[in-house]
Amino acid sequence: MMAANNAEREFLAGSKIGGTNPPFFIAGPCVIESAGLLQTVAKEVRRVADAHQVTILFKSSFDKANRSSIDSFRGPGIREGLQMLKEAAAVHNLPTLTDIHSPEEAEIAAEYVDMLQIPAFLCRQTDLVVAAARTGKWTNIKKGQFVAPEDALQIADKFRKSGSDKVTLCERGYTFGYNNLVVDMRAFEIMRSAGLHVVFDATHSTQLPGGGKTSGGDRRMAFPLMRAAVAVGLDGIFAEIHPNPPEAKSDATNQLYLKDFENFVQTALKIDRLVKADV
Incomplete structure (x- = not known):
């Protein structure tokens, strides 16, 4: 039985x-390669x-700050990259999302x-x-590969106590020995049962991290x-997409x-309708 749904908002x-x-x-190329x-x-x-008839945020990263190799x-960097993202999204009337890595970047990215x-x-x-949290923007926090779902609740608590409840937690797999991830489907139930909105990162969960100069x-x-994740119950789905992934500059x-x-x-959407019809 799926966890009780979070309150509609x-x-x-x-x-x-x-x-x-x-x-x-949430969908788009991993990194901004070109306009x-x-x-x-x-x-x-x-x-x-x-x-x-579904909401899709267009995403891409202006900086992949944790690449395996230097x-x-x-x-392209923060200002140039975010301007490119903003312009592409504006042409097609899409909301946008990007990664941030520091408090300073949070303030800048919130402008775009x-x-x-x-x-x-x-x-x-x-x-x-x-x-x-202080930007007032909705924020998707990726649950670290080293964080149990119960401990992720404390991360959301930090966000909320900083003045905003516009937060989603994102499951993206848990470290399973060296160079491997596993998705524990119990995580969705645990985090949603606590009243949090939960996203599943379908593409990063398939990574084999490290293992050389690229994951x-x-x-x-x-x-x-x-x-499987949709069948358990969730609120959002993340996937990186590219016209020709083998030629992509990241992931x-x-x-x-x-x-x-x-x-x-x-x-x-088909699976989600089936699952939520039983709630």
């Missing part, structure tokens, strides 16, 4: 989160959002995007959590993991093909 652009509302989606890439992906994201591509995201490795950095991964697992092994994104969304 206003989310972005008149949409709602919680209750029996369908999940929102052209952003336009290509944003166009398809808008089409899918309209076709299925030689890896990181992105609708929702902030705290990366998993930084989820326990109190100053960063507090700064994100590996297996994008084939994104669909089955997503189906080449776990991003989804852009052509598969609509099927991904459609499948998730």
